[in-house]
Amino acid sequence: MKKQEEHFDVNDIGIPNGRFFGMPFRNNECDVVLISIPWDATVSYSEGTSKAPEKIIDASVQVDLYDEEIAGSEKFKIGTDESTIEVEGQLALVEEYIEFLNLNARSAAKKIIDRLSSGKPLTKNLLNLQDAVNQTSIIVNNLVEASCKKYYEKNIIPGVVGGEHSVAFGAIQAAAHSLKRGEKLGVLQIDAHADLRDCYEGFEYSHASVMRNVVERIENIEKLVQVGIRDFCADEAAYSSKNKKIIQFTDSAVSKRIFEGENWSEICKQMSAALPKKVYVSFDIDGLEPSLCPNTGTPVPGGLSWNHALYLLRVISREHTIVGFDLNEVAPSKEGKDEWDANVGARMLHKLSLIASQSKR
Numbered sequence: 001m002k003k004q005e006e007h008f009d010v011n012d013i014g015i016p017n018g019r020f021f022g023m024p025f026r027n028n029e030c031d032v033v034l035i036s037i038p039w040d041a042t043v044s045y046s047e048g049t050s051k052a053p054e055k056i057i058d059a060s061v062q063v064d065l066y067d068e069e070i071a072g073s074e075k076f077k078i079g080t081d082e083s084t085i086e087v088e089g090q091l092a093l094v095e096e097y098i099e100f101l102n103l104n105a106r107s108a109a110k111k112i113i114d115r116l117s118s119g120k121p122l123t124k125n126l127l128n129l130q131d132a133v134n135q136t137s138i139i140v141n142n143l144v145e146a147s148c149k150k151y152y153e154k155n156i157i158p159g160v161v162g163g164e165h166s167v168a169f170g171a172i173q174a175a176a177h178s179l180k181r182g183e184k185l186g187v188l189q190i191d192a193h194a195d196l197r198d199c200y201e202g203f204e205y206s207h208a209s210v211m212r213n214v215v216e217r218i219e220n221i222e223k224l225v226q227v228g229i230r231d232f233c234a235d236e237a238a239y240s241s242k243n244k245k246i247i248q249f250t251d252s253a254v255s256k257r258i259f260e261g262e263n264w265s266e267i268c269k270q271m272s273a274a275l276p277k278k279v280y281v282s283f284d285i286d287g288l289e290p291s292l293c294p295n296t297g298t299p300v301p302g303g304l305s306w307n308h309a310l311y312l313l314r315v316i317s318r319e320h321t322i323v324g325f326d327l328n329e330v331a332p333s334k335e336g337k338d339e340w341d342a343n344v345g346a347r348m349l350h351k352l353s354l355i356a357s358q359s360k361r
């Protein structure tokens with residue numbers, strides 16, 4: 001029988017094989033390896049992002065692998081992580097184990113959120129459940145970090161596919177630890193939300209706290225540059241204005257500058273200049289216009305167009321090394337009928353993979 005690899009044709013539609021873009025390559029020979037993290041236990045509004053990796057894989061076979069701005073783009077090799085972990089004496093895929101953890105943590109989190117939204121205090125039992133969710137979040141963070149670390153050690157770029165935005169924490173920690181002594185990491189966050197809350201609904205590792213955790217708990221973070229943000233609370237605004245590590249380009253302020261005559265290219269250069277040499281990109285799909293992610297958990301009007309986002313990533317890649325990235329908060333439609341969100345997600349994942357591989361080394 002012929003090997004699968006011989007059937008892979010970059011000019012043809014991909015053949016579904018359970019892997020991103022239908023690419024059959026061994027992970028060791030890839031430029032980028034994508035790691036699925038089906039975790040959405042702490043979502044507060046609308047769940048479903050845990051199904052994203054699977055749906056994005058399904059949609060990814062439709063993506064054309066050619067990029068007119070990147071020479072040889074069709075030859076890039078993107079792998080699909082298949083790390084395993086021993087659970088009770090048996091080997092399981094990390095992805096499947098996280099899916100299992102997510103089921104339990106999600107149902108616990110739901111009970112807590114329901115109680116809180118009724119305005120009543122948590123019972124002893126619910127406080128214990130909350131503690132259990134926090135413990136599970138730490139397990140997930142550690143699993144994400146370990147999966148990414150494996151690829152940093154082989155000089156392969158890891159890309160994490162969420163899940164909710166909290167999946168970025170372990171990935172950024174791995175990126176920060178992969179740097180040489182004395183080197184610092186910059187984080188470019190594209191998002192509708194600042195994600196700077198100090199614990200949300202009692203969840204220490206909530207999607208809404210992920211970037212606060214990043215700047216406070218990961219030592220060698222030099223800068224966090226936030227783009228597209230347009231939905232944040234007073235506490236987050238006060239926190240970011242006091243923290244010198246955080247630079248916000250809010251959606252409103254950037255739009256105003258453009259309306260008054262500045263152009264996107266100049267603004268992208270400023271975003272780029274605010275970051276150190278080594279950059280991690282954390283891409284929350286809700287940073288884009290909601291027409292590109294109608295089913296995401298917490299959609300907000302405004303946001304970046306497809307081309308604004310892509311242009312920014314290309315500018316960043318010319319001056320910086322993109323060491324790793326994640327794409328999070330993509331949600332398949334609730335009815336399961338249209339695959340638009342997953343289609344946009346798959347295309348952005350492809351661009352992120354190419355642009356990161358092509359970034360200045």
Ligand SMILES: [Mn+2]
Nearest residue numbers: 165191195284
């Ligand atoms: Mn976010």
